[in-house]
Amino acid sequence: MSEGADSRGGHPFRLSHLDVLESEAVHIFREVAGEFENPVLLFSGGKDSIVMLHLALKAFAPAAIPFSLLHVDTGHNFPEVLEYRDRVVARHGLRLHVASVQDYIDRGVLRERPDGTRNPLQTLPLTEKIQSERFDAVFGGGRRDEEKARAKERVFSLRDEFSQWDPRRQRPELWQLYNGRHAPGEHVRVFPLSNWTELDVWQYIAREDIELPGIYFAHEREVFERAGMWLTAGEWGGPKAGETVETRLVRYRTVGDMSCTGAVDSDATTLDAVITEIAASRLTERGATRADDKMSEAAMEDRKREGYF
Amino acid sequence: MTISTEQPARRAAPAEATLLRFATAGSVDDGKSTLVGRLLHDSKSVFADQLEAVEQVSASRGQDVPDLALLTDGLRAEREQGITIDVAYRYFATARRRFILADTPGHVQYTRNMVTGASTAELTVILVDARHGVVEQTRRHAAIAALLGVPHVVLAVNKMDLVDYAEPVFAGIAETFTAYALGLGVPEITAIPISALAGDNVVEPSAAMDWYGGPTVLEHLESVPTGRESAARHARLPVQVVIRPRTPEHPDYRGYAGQIATGTFRVGDEVKVLPSGIGSRISGIDLLGVGVDVASAPQSVTLLLEDDIDISRGDLIVPAHDVPALGRNIEATVCHLADTPLTAGRRVLLKHTTRTVKATVEEITSRLALDDLTHHADPGQLVANDIGRVRVRTAEPVALDAYADSRHTGSFLLIDPADGTTLAAGIVTD
Numbered sequence: 201m202s203e204g205a206d207s208r209g210g211h212p213f214r215l216s217h218l219d220v221l222e223s224e225a226v227h228i229f230r231e232v233a234g235e236f237e238n239p240v241l242l243f244s245g246g247k248d249s250i251v252m253l254h255l256a257l258k259a260f261a262p263a264a265i266p267f268s269l270l271h272v273d274t275g276h277n278f279p280e281v282l283e284y285r286d287r288v289v290a291r292h293g294l295r296l297h298v299a300s301v302q303d304y305i306d307r308g309v310l311r312e313r314p315d316g317t318r319n320p321l322q323t324l325p326l327t328e329k330i331q332s333e334r335f336d337a338v339f340g341g342g343r344r345d346e347e348k349a350r351a352k353e354r355v356f357s358l359r360d361e362f363s364q365w366d367p368r369r370q371r372p373e374l375w376q377l378y379n380g381r382h383a384p385g386e387h388v389r390v391f392p393l394s395n396w397t398e399l400d401v402w403q404y405i406a407r408e409d410i411e412l413p414g415i416y417f418a419h420e421r422e423v424f425e426r427a428g429m430w431l432t433a434g435e436w437g438g439p440k441a442g443e444t445v446e447t448r449l450v451r452y453r454t455v456g457d458m459s460c461t462g463a464v465d466s467d468a469t470t471l472d473a474v475i476t477e478i479a480a481s482r483l484t485e486r487g488a489t490r491a492d493d494k495m496s497e498a499a500m501e502d503r504k505r506e507g508y509f
Numbered sequence: 510m511t512i513s514t515e516q517p518a519r520r521a522a523p524a525e526a527t528l529l530r531f532a533t534a535g536s537v538d539d540g541k542s543t544l545v546g547r548l549l550h551d552s553k554s555v556f557a558d559q560l561e562a563v564e565q566v567s568a569s570r571g572q573d574v575p576d577l578a579l580l581t582d583g584l585r586a587e588r589e590q591g592i593t594i595d596v597a598y599r600y601f602a603t604a605r606r607r608f609i610l611a612d613t614p615g616h617v618q619y620t621r622n623m624v625t626g627a628s629t630a631e632l633t634v635i636l637v638d639a640r641h642g643v644v645e646q647t648r649r650h651a652a653i654a655a656l657l658g659v660p661h662v663v664l665a666v667n668k669m670d671l672v673d674y675a676e677p678v679f680a681g682i683a684e685t686f687t688a689y690a691l692g693l694g695v696p697e698i699t700a701i702p703i704s705a706l707a708g709d710n711v712v713e714p715s716a717a718m719d720w721y722g723g724p725t726v727l728e729h730l731e732s733v734p735t736g737r738e739s740a741a742r743h744a745r746l747p748v749q750v751v752i753r754p755r756t757p758e759h760p761d762y763r764g765y766a767g768q769i770a771t772g773t774f775r776v777g778d779e780v781k782v783l784p785s786g787i788g789s790r791i792s793g794i795d796l797l798g799v800g801v802d803v804a805s806a807p808q809s810v811t812l813l814l815e816d817d818i819d820i821s822r823g824d825l826i827v828p829a830h831d832v833p834a835l836g837r838n839i840e841a842t843v844c845h846l847a848d849t850p851l852t853a854g855r856r857v858l859l860k861h862t863t864r865t866v867k868a869t870v871e872e873i874t875s876r877l878a879l880d881d882l883t884h885h886a887d888p889g890q891l892v893a894n895d896i897g898r899v900r901v902r903t904a905e906p907v908a909l910d911a912y913a914d915s916r917h918t919g920s921f922l923l924i925d926p927a928d929g930t931t932l933a934a935g936i937v938t939d
Contacts, residue, residue, distance in 0.1 A: 215807070217528035217607045226797060226809040227768040230749035234822045234863060259809070261798040262762060263754035344598045348580070351597040358929075367595065371931045372621055372846050374628040376768070377860055377922045381929025395609055397600045403524040482557040 218404055222255065225392040227376060228355060229259040232337045232390055233266050235380050239337035239390075240297065240330075243269040245281035245413060246455035248341030248393055250288075251401055254410050255392060256339075257292065268295035270335070272326045274318040275302030276436040276458040284413040297333060299325035316437045317460040327363040330387055337380065339390050345397040346484070355394050361385035398453075399478055406471040417474065418451045418466045429462030453478075526602070529735050532611040532626035532659075534650040535636030540667045544636060544705040544726075545599065545612055546580050551712035552727060554601035555580060596622045605731045620879070620894040621846045623653055624934055628916070631735055632661040634726070635686075639672045639702070642682045648689060649879045655693035656842065656896070656936065658916060661733050662695050665726060670704040674717045693882075701726055742806075743833070743910065744772030745918050746826040747862035752811055764795060764811035765820055770862065770917035772828075773805040774812065779829035782820050783908040788829055789814040823864035825908050825918070833918065835906040840874075843899050843923065843933040845891040851899075851923075851933055852890045859903055859935075861921040867904040870923070874898040891933070901935075912936040 215223075232239050241256060243249045256265045271285060289296045301321050304310040310321050330338060344351045354370050356378040371379055380388050393401070405412065423430040423446065424439040431438050433445045436458045450463035451474070468474045535541040549555050559580060567575045599610040611626030613619070627633055633654045637647050654662050664686050672678045683700035690698050701710055702721055709715035712727045724732065752764040774780075778791045793813035794801050804810045812826060820826075827833065839859075845851050851870060859868040876888035876897040884898070891897045901923070912919030923933040 215527075216525040218524055220528045220807060222797070223768060223807050223809040227749070230766055230768075230809070231863070234750045258797040259766070260750075260752060261795070262756075262759050263752050345600045348597075351599060352595055370595065372596075372625045372934070374625050374922065374934045375916060375920050376629075377862075377920065379860065379922060379924060379929065379931050381858075381924060383928065395598065395600070397602075397607075399602070400607075407524060484556045484558055 218400065218407060221396055221400060222258075222404070224376075224395065225252075225255045226259040228378070228390060228392040229256050229339075231378055232339070232380070233260070236337040236388070238333070238335050239267040239339065240270045240333070240335040241265075241267060241339040242341065243271050243285065243296070244341075244455060245271070245277075245285040245288075246341070247401055247405065247412060247416060248343065250410060250412060251396075251404060252339060252341050252392060253288065253292075254408060265292070265294065267339075268297060270297040270299065270326075270329060270338070272299045272322045272329075273301065274322060274457040274459075275300065275305070276318055276434075278413070278415055278432070278452075278455065278458060280413045280415050281455055297329060299329040301325055315459075318457045319460050322457075323363075330363060331361075331385070335387060336382065337388050337390050339392060341393055342389075342391045343393050343396050343398070343401075344391075353391060353394065355391055356380055357389040357391070358382055359387050359389055363387070365389075398484075399475070402471070402475050402478055406475060413455065415452045415455065418449055418469045420447055421450050421463065422446070423448050423450060423463055430464070431462055432458050434458055523604075526606050527735050528607050528609065529632065529730060529733065530609045530611070530630050531632040531634065531730065532613055532623070532630040533634045533636070534613055534623050534627075534654075535634075535667075536638075536644065536646040539636040539638050540705045541612075541636050544634070544665065544667065544703070544711065545610065547705045547708060547711045548610075548727065549580060549599065549601055551708060552601050552603055596626050603727065603731055608730065620649070620653070620896070621844060621934075623650065624657065624844045624846075627653060627657045627659055628920070628934070630657075630659050632663065632730070632733055633659045634663045634665050636665045636667050637682060637686070639666050639668045639678055639682065643685045643689065645880050647686065648882065651686070651690045651695060652693055652877075652879070652882055653896075655690070655695045656938075658913060659695075661697050661699070662690060663726065663729060664690075664698060664700040665705075666700065666702045667705050669702045669709060669715075669718065670707050674702075674709075674715075676702075676718075676720045679721075699723070699729055701729065742771040742915055743831050744774050744778075744828050745770040745833075745862075745910070745915060746774065746810075746812060747864070747918070748820055748822055748824045748826060749863050750822055751820065762813075763817065764813050765824075765826060766809070766811040767826075767863065768809040769804060769806040771806045771915045773803060774810070774826075774828075775803045780812075780814070780826050781829045781832055782818065783825040783827060783832070784835055784906045785819070785824070787818050789816040789818060791815075823862075825862065825864075827908075833908045833910045835908050837903045837906050838871075839868075839901045839903065839907065839909065839921075839935075839937065841899060841901065841921070841935040842877075842938045843891070843897060843935045845893055845895045845897070845933045847925070847930050847932045848893050850890040850892045856926060857901075857932060858924040858926050859901060859907065859921050860924055861907050861909065862918060864907065865924070866907060867926070868901050868923070870899055871902050872900040874900060899933075899935075909937050912938060 301318050304325055342350055352367055354373045422433045424443040439445055451466040452463050468477045533541055563579045564575045597612045601608050613623045613626035635650045666679050666682050679702040687698050703710040710725045746767045746769050748765045749767045752766050754762050776791050781788050792815045794804050795811040853873050855870045857868050858865050875884040875886050910918040919937040921935040925932055
């Protein structure tokens with residue numbers, strides 16, 4: 201029986217679950233770096249992609265991350281998040297690609313939806329960018345605990361030349377032997393946070409003392425109610441006539457397009473307070489804050505089939 | 510099944526809690542979905558909006574009681590057919606531990622999915638129906654758990670409510686199963702009488718079975734030891750990438766990054782690099798940017814060596830005194846995963862740790878009959894879900910351990926070089 205202790209986790213036989221998840225995610229990042237020509241990391245400035253970037257920095261330290269970032273910009277982003285994104289990119293000397301939904305709308309390729317949400321419009325700019333830049337591995341921050349279609353997702357998920365996901369034709373995934381083989385034009389979506397839960401992400405952010413955009417913490421904001429959610433008032437198209445703006449103390453559990461990402465009432469201004477709040481919440485992250493997942497019972501599965509991340 | 514929509518706050522595991530990966534297995538009507546639903550529900554891991562969605566769909570189908578299987582059947586096709594097609598992973602936590610559950614389909618047609626789920630599991634729950642006892646499918650699941658070296662097996666004797674909670678029924682099934690599973694080499698078996706529908710002995714102890722003095726399913730999951738196998742074995746580090754910053758701060762840094770598969774490495778250890786066999790000594794260990802003196806599986810680390818030698822992805826770093834055999838002829842047990850049959854003479858890629866080499870399937874020696882577990886010689890081919898013995902010859906030497914010593918360095922995949930399909934999962938059983 202070998203004995204040993206590391207600097208942080210204590211006895212190696214009792215690594216904490218965060219240590220195990222961190223180690224596994226780093227393994228996944230390194231596998232992709234070892235086997236693919238041109239990976240890219242989807243970076244939205246949300247907490248999951250921020251944790252992914254942190255893990256990637258650790259995985260290749262003291263060298264730089266051997267891939268670039270890609271942001272799908274819906275044109276309805278929170279300004280605080282864009283500011284955070286640009287600051288992080290500059291600090292680490294990273295290369296950022298941007299796929300712009302607004303650009304597609306301006307060119308007439310995509311049309312604004314009647315409900316104003318741009319979340320489903322992200323799929324085309326994303327998949328075209330993957331093709332034009334010839335990315336062969338695309339890291340996403342998707343977690344299996346988010347949604348029941350995502351619970352079926354592999355860590356390495358092969359997508360065809362149209363970026364489609366076919367849940368019935370997924371490769372079995374055994375041990376930690378990830379199969380990234382793909383034909384030209386195909387790519388692999390890679391999910392290093394597959395086995396993390398929302399609470400794991402927050403506990404890890406606290407443990408590693410990772411900086412987040414301020415909108416994740418309670419702040420006063422002008423919001424209005426639509427479909428049972430608090431949406432931010434702004435140039436993107438809200439409020440409509442009949443919707444009343446009020447100032448409330450809120451924070452965000454997810455960060456996405458302003459038109460479909462709701463805020464939650466909260467007085468959690470610190471990481472500890474957020475963790476306490478998440479642990480006690482009776483709603484899932486998406487159930488609480490995402491309008492687009494409420495469209496149908498299989499909304500996520502249907503979007504993923506088309507190439508959504 | 511009784512369901513409460515009034516749920517208190519979820520129990521959240523502290524950040525330093527341990528992690529247990531486990532899998533469930535059972536036949537189609539053994540109540541596996543109900544057990545999983547019960548574990549998630551009674552451990553307060555189901556959220557109000559998820560439960561609300563289940564209630565809505567159940568009501569729209571005219572069902573009086575919410576169908577908890579809807580919590581776990583995530584795909585359109587699964588909901589339409591009311592069956593589980595593919596492995597899904599579920600997450601829940603108690604105050605003591607976090608859990609990753611591989612929820613695997615039970616049907617014989619999906620043996621490969623049970624193999625997938627069990628490959629990373631430290632524990633498997635095998636369900637049987639108390640009215641039927643140990644059946645063919647139970648034996649098959651026990652055999653797969655034994656083959657894959659799952660350290661702990663739980664026999665959950667379900668539907669005890671339908672046999673009047675009778676102790677002799679449980680005792681008889683437990684005895685039959687234990688004798689059978691010990692014969693297969695399953696190291697540890699815990700039998701628990703339950704009713705997933707009524708909630709007996711799943712999370713809460715059963716008032717109806719006061720003759721049973723053991724743990725509930727959840728208590729057992731919370732207390733079973735984890736992580737034991739990997740740290741105590743031969744030290745092995747498959748090299749994933751070589752880290753060379755070439756920056757002014759780190760002009761000469763050259764590190765070999767990988768996740769320690771098994772065992773422990775210390776600064777100062779004499780090591781060998783395979784397949785070249787060149788020796789050196791560990792001069793430093795970086796644990797994700799922090800220097801440490803010692804590191805163990807499953808930590809992801811970067812090793813620094815005293816000598817500047819040629820090492821690349823796919824190499825294996827091992828202690829100089831504990832080197833695995835290198836060879837090009839591999840005898841192994843495989844589970845065939847793909848829809849096209851595996852035949853002798855087939856050219857494949859063999860992926861072992863971080864190394865992928867060309868290989869040929871030289872011979873299919875035997876096929877395991879899953880109904881009676883006998884070996885049939887010269888089957889000619891293996892079709893999807895078959896388990897059999899094969900002989901594979903690789904183009905370059907591969908450093909394999911026995912699977913019993915290491916699930917990481919004793920396992921491999923066979924891949925179709927033409928389209929990348931994962932053909933088979935292999936286990937070094939000798």
